[in-house]
Amino acid sequence: MSNITPQTSQNDAMRYSALSILANGLRGNRGWTPAWREPEPKAEYDVVVVGAGHGLATAYYLAKEYGLRNIAVIERSYLGSGNIGRNTTIVRSNYLLPGNVPFYELSMKLWEGLEQDLNYNAMVSQRGVINLFHSDPQRDAYARRGNAMRLHGIDAELLDVEAMRAMAPMLDFDNARFPIKGGLLQRRGGTVRHDAVVWGYGRAADARGVDIVQNCEVTGITVEAGRAVGVETNRGPIRAKKVALAVAGNSSQVAAMAGLRLPIETHVLQAFVTEGIKPFLDHVVTFGAGHFYVSQSDKGGLVFGGDLDGYNSYAQRGNLPVVEDVCEGGMALMPAIGRLRLLRSWGGLMDMSMDGSPIIDRTPVQGLYLNAGWCYGGFKATPASGLCFAHLIARDEPHPVATAYRLDRFASGRVIDEKGMGAQPNLH
Amino acid sequence: MRIRCPYCGERGLEEFTYRGDATVTRPETLDQTAEAAWVDYVYLRDNPAGPHREHWYHGAGCHAWLVVTRDVRTHEILGVELAGGPA
Numbered sequence: 001m002s003n004i005t006p007q008t009s010q011n012d013a014m015r016y017s018a019l020s021i022l023a024n025g026l027r028g029n030r031g032w033t034p035a036w037r038e039p040e041p042k043a044e045y046d047v048v049v050v051g052a053g054h055g056l057a058t059a060y061y062l063a064k065e066y067g068l069r070n071i072a073v074i075e076r077s078y079l080g081s082g083n084i085g086r087n088t089t090i091v092r093s094n095y096l097l098p099g100n101v102p103f104y105e106l107s108m109k110l111w112e113g114l115e116q117d118l119n120y121n122a123m124v125s126q127r128g129v130i131n132l133f134h135s136d137p138q139r140d141a142y143a144r145r146g147n148a149m150r151l152h153g154i155d156a157e158l159l160d161v162e163a164m165r166a167m168a169p170m171l172d173f174d175n176a177r178f179p180i181k182g183g184l185l186q187r188r189g190g191t192v193r194h195d196a197v198v199w200g201y202g203r204a205a206d207a208r209g210v211d212i213v214q215n216c217e218v219t220g221i222t223v224e225a226g227r228a229v230g231v232e233t234n235r236g237p238i239r240a241k242k243v244a245l246a247v248a249g250n251s252s253q254v255a256a257m258a259g260l261r262l263p264i265e266t267h268v269l270q271a272f273v274t275e276g277i278k279p280f281l282d283h284v285v286t287f288g289a290g291h292f293y294v295s296q297s298d299k300g301g302l303v304f305g306g307d308l309d310g311y312n313s314y315a316q317r318g319n320l321p322v323v324e325d326v327c328e329g330g331m332a333l334m335p336a337i338g339r340l341r342l343l344r345s346w347g348g349l350m351d352m353s354m355d356g357s358p359i360i361d362r363t364p365v366q367g368l369y370l371n372a373g374w375c376y377g378g379f380k381a382t383p384a385s386g387l388c389f390a391h392l393i394a395r396d397e398p399h400p401v402a403t404a405y406r407l408d409r410f411a412s413g414r415v416i417d418e419k420g421m422g423a424q425p426n427l428h
Numbered sequence: 429m430r431i432r433c434p435y436c437g438e439r440g441l442e443e444f445t446y447r448g449d450a451t452v453t454r455p456e457t458l459d460q461t462a463e464a465a466w467v468d469y470v471y472l473r474d475n476p477a478g479p480h481r482e483h484w485y486h487g488a489g490c491h492a493w494l495v496v497t498r499d500v501r502t503h504e505i506l507g508v509e510l511a512g513g514p515a
């Protein structure tokens with residue numbers, strides 16, 4: 001029993017299974033090996049992906065679907081330090097506009113097969129996402145959205161108030177100001193454990209030979225004769241045939257290293273988690289009359305959030321007026337949570353684009369690719385974003401479901417403005 | 429975050445509404461030659477990680493538009509002026 005040789009090489013990295021858990025448990029859990037290597041950066045790669053959020057998924061699909069071998073993901077901090085590890089874990093494909101619907105549905109389908117694909121338990125939980133409505137016009141708007149989804153073959157159900165009462169009895173249905181009239185339900189929507197998504201993609205990319213380089217900050221983009229040929233980092237220069245940016249929150253900063261100015265502002269979004277309680281809320285619920293949405297984590301805490309703070313920020317923390325606003329929304333929707341104690345609150349840097357939709361495109365600099373502008377909704381996009389970005393990098397043409405995410409759409413007028421708010425990033 | 433309004437003194441953030449970057453300027457003309465300048469004005473931002481000049485509206489106070497200079501890494505307010513001179 002004591003004679004277990006540690007498995008170090010990526011090629012014989014163990015497959016996770018119920019049996020491996022059992023066998024390792026019996027051996028005192030001494031047989032587990034690191035889930036990915038910590039390589040020194042090489043002098044040159046075919047593709048350098050900057051940012052280990054969507055960047056990890058990108059590298060994974062570059063290796064798996066497009067057969068590239070010599071890839072690095074460069075991350076200035078640790079894996080999961082960005083928004084991929086700071087979000088409220090909601091996944092859904094309940095979009096309205098044609099540019100968005102097929103993309104987010106592809107992402108949903110990838111979530112559905114992700115754990116088998118990565119051999120990693122990401123706790124994909126299709127518990128249903130419900131958007132509540134509180135007035136007749138809001139019902140009409142949600143009916144329209146639900147119809148758009150069904151026309152694209154995506155599940156959507158318009159629930160009346162009785163059905164809502166059965167599903168979420170703790171809501172304040174007869175609120176004098178915002179009575180609940182029903183909700184739009186996407187049953188296939190739900191939550192996925194965010195850290196596990198980082199770790200799962202990281203491990204699977206590493207197993208396919210991708211170098212994941214943590215604590216390595218890109219400080220410059222090397223451009224020769226109009227072509228990106230590498231990056232400068234705090235650990236030295238790295239040459240690359242192609243450079244791919246996936247640094248939401250810092251896109252403007254990093255793109256400026258290649259002389260680009262983006263249609264993006266960086267804003268802060270806060271989120272909150274309460275102490276753990278017994279099972280209380282089965283679904284993801286969004287309040288239609290205020291800025292509040294909530295789900296219950298498997299540990300029991302209520303994970304909730306609301307609106308952006310509303311001003312440019314790189315501080316990764318917000319201010320009290322939004323804390324108050326979000327909590328008021330929570331109290332208006334489910335007064336039963338009023339005595340719960342808040343465990344933590346935190347903030348993340350949002351790449352707020354001018355139309356509220358993302359960018360997956362080439363840039364005016366040859367060999368430089370951009371994945372940006374994810375606003376507060378890019379976690380659910382992680383698989384499709386990675387796949388479509390990989391497609392773009394490998395083939396030099398957009399993936400069929402991501403053709404609308406062009407960088408020049410602002411100049412051409414083909415914006416994708418789900419909320420119809422115009423070029424005011426803090427309103428998307 | 430608290431903002432020192434030139435008229436009202438230091439007030440809480442919840443009294444103000446944010447408009448955005450105060451350094452972009454609206455092109456003078458609407459004709460075709462100014463198209464690039466319009467795209468620039470409407471959509472493109474420096475989005476600096478550091479001092480940022482930005483418009484705020486004191487809606488729950490004196491209704492003045494302000495230009496606030498703020499370090500967006502720390503939220504420290506470095507200066508406040510009236511946007512268009514005295515209102």
Ligand SMILES: Cc1cc2nc3c(=O)[nH]c(=O)nc-3n(C[C@H](O)[C@H](O)[C@H](O)COP(=O)(O)OP(=O)(O)OC[C@H]3O[C@@H](n4cnc5c(N)ncnc54)[C@H](O)[C@@H]3O)c2cc1C
Nearest residue numbers: 051053054076082083084087088090218248348378379380
């Ligand atoms: C509080 C909160 C709640 C959210 N809730 C949801 C939700 O419920 N559902 C949903 O779909 N989305 C949600 N989001 C949005 C989602 O998290 C983001 O849109 C998404 O994670 C962006 O992915 P990314 O990979 O581009 O960014 P990140 O995961 O942030 O990855 C970017 C990485 O780039 C790195 N980086 C930056 N600059 C450099 C540099 N110079 N050199 C090297 N590396 C660099 C960063 O350290 C970071 O790790 C939420 C976000 C927040 C903050």
Ligand SMILES: [Zn+2]
Nearest residue numbers: 433436489490
């Ligand atoms: Zn004032």
